[in-house]
Amino acid sequence: MAATLCGRLLPKQGWLPLTQSVRHGSKAVTRHRKPMHILKQKLMAITEYIPPKPAAPPGALTPRVKPVQEESGLVLLLKKDLQTMFQDCKMIAVIQNNATNSEDMLLLKHRLHKHGIKIKFIPNQVMRSYLADSPYINMGPLFIGQTVLFVSKEPKVKEMLLSLRTSPQMVLLGACIEKILLSRQGVLNYAKLPSVTVVQGELVSGLTMLTSQTASMLQRHPTHLSLILQQYLKQQAPAGSTNGTPGESPPKAEETA
Amino acid sequence: MAASSKTTVVLKTVKNIVVQFCPFESNVRSTREFLVLVGSEKARSTNMNCEVMTEVKHDQSEPVVDITFMDGERLMMKGARLTSKEMLTALQSRCVAKDPQAKITAKK
Numbered sequence: 252m253a254a255t256l257c258g259r260l261l262p263k264q265g266w267l268p269l270t271q272s273v274r275h276g277s278k279a280v281t282r283h284r285k286p287m288h289i290l291k292q293k294l295m296a297i298t299e300y301i302p303p304k305p306a307a308p309p310g311a312l313t314p315r316v317k318p319v320q321e322e323s324g325l326v327l328l329l330k331k332d333l334q335t336m337f338q339d340c341k342m343i344a345v346i347q348n349n350a351t352n353s354e355d356m357l358l359l360k361h362r363l364h365k366h367g368i369k370i371k372f373i374p375n376q377v378m379r380s381y382l383a384d385s386p387y388i389n390m391g392p393l394f395i396g397q398t399v400l401f402v403s404k405e406p407k408v409k410e411m412l413l414s415l416r417t418s419p420q421m422v423l424l425g426a427c428i429e430k431i432l433l434s435r436q437g438v439l440n441y442a443k444l445p446s447v448t449v450v451q452g453e454l455v456s457g458l459t460m461l462t463s464q465t466a467s468m469l470q471r472h473p474t475h476l477s478l479i480l481q482q483y484l485k486q487q488a489p490a491g492s493t494n495g496t497p498g499e500s501p502p503k504a505e506e507t508a
Numbered sequence: 509m510a511a512s513s514k515t516t517v518v519l520k521t522v523k524n525i526v527v528q529f530c531p532f533e534s535n536v537r538s539t540r541e542f543l544v545l546v547g548s549e550k551a552r553s554t555n556m557n558c559e560v561m562t563e564v565k566h567d568q569s570e571p572v573v574d575i576t577f578m579d580g581e582r583l584m585m586k587g588a589r590l591t592s593k594e595m596l597t598a599l600q601s602r603c604v605a606k607d608p609q610a611k612i613t614a615k616k
Contacts, residue, residue, distance in 0.1 A: 347531075347540065349547030349560075393531050396540045420547055422562045424531040434532070434566035 326377050333373070333381050342368075342406040344426040344438070345393045351420050359421070362414045368403040389432055393424050408442040517546060517599055519555040521578050521606040528563035529571035529587070539571035539587035542595045575599065577606060 287295070322330075337343070351359075360370050375394045382391045399421070401411060406428050415421050426438050433441060444450070468476060519525075525546060529539045545551065547560045571587040573595060583602060585595050 347543075349544050350549050352549065389532075392534060392536075395531075395537050396544060419560075422543075422564060424564055435564040436566055 322380075326380075329373060329377050330381050333378070334385075336371075336402055337385065337387065340402045340404050342401075342403045342408070342411075342426060342428050344401040344411065345390070345424045346399045346401060346415070347422045347424055348397055348399050349420045349422070350397075351418060355418055355420075359414060359418055362417075363401065363411065366403070366407050366410045367405065368401050368407065368411060371400040371402055373400060387427060387432070390425070390427060398424070406441075408438060412439070412442055516548070516550040516554070517596065518603055518607075519546075519551060519558045521603050522555065522558045522599075523576045523578050524559040524561065525576075526561045526563065526574040527571075528565055528569075528574075530565050530567065530569055532566065533568060533571070535588040536571050538590055538592045538595065539573065541592035542573060542587065545592060545596055546599075577602070579606065581606075 356370075363370065375396075375398065378394045378398075379391055382388055382394075403411075408426075408428070412423075415423060423435050423438065425435060426433050428438070428441060468479070527539060527543045527546075529536045531540075543560075543562060547562075552558070552560065573583075573585040573587055575583040575585075577583070583599065585598065587595060
């Protein structure tokens, strides 16, 4: 230290040897690396010690197992609600909304409330986890993005479609009506169907048409019936003779007899 | 860093947009997200004449976005393998290319 400092502190005049000492010709570092022969250098480089790499800690190799998150109370509550909803309501429609205003939403809600249709907002994750357990698993892919549920006890499809027509941003994706999954086309067709009583009436009338005709024929005078039967025989006979084969006409004569 | 500097699109040069998809398919996510972005209030307020029409089909067809511009050009994007961001940047770049003067004045 004194040797390094002496270059600065030693003025040429005023040098007091008693207070300031200078080591002259003595070095601090005396052990230098001896020059090695190039071959020895190479040998030393080759035979250097490579320490063994420590094995990875046990926590790093095993894949991290995510602790299974228990569903929070809210999720469980929502799932219970969903269960009751699916059991009670006959119609559940899934609609995608592209940023509807709150005013529009209020209007829509009001319009639907008149027909007893409720609007429900349920997070997609909860919905999907519920549907995976329930028999409605095929509804799962519908719930991507912003979705709204319209639920009602009675399948009032026409009114729902009318109110949806007024709001262009709500897109009907699909519906589960009376436990049957329908696409948009299916919903439109369902809306065009007549009511159950009308369909039942049509079915009954179609089945009883023949019997009602025979009943009305029998109620008329029996000569009318005998005339009709004679006409029928005459029509059958020429048809059998014009065919030509004699084999055909005897079976026909047997049948009419 | 964001590919589109703003999440809204300026639809001034767009005549109408038709988005068709089948919701029961699995490759529909990006198309639906694109629809949300384009159908949002902000995007629609940039051009009230532009109609955003949605068709929901059930024939297992690919999701397709069909955009018609004011000068008659059509842009068709098949959304089965695209992300919503890619579709948005494609649309934005074309809008800017068509109407550069308005964009430059807006940015200034």
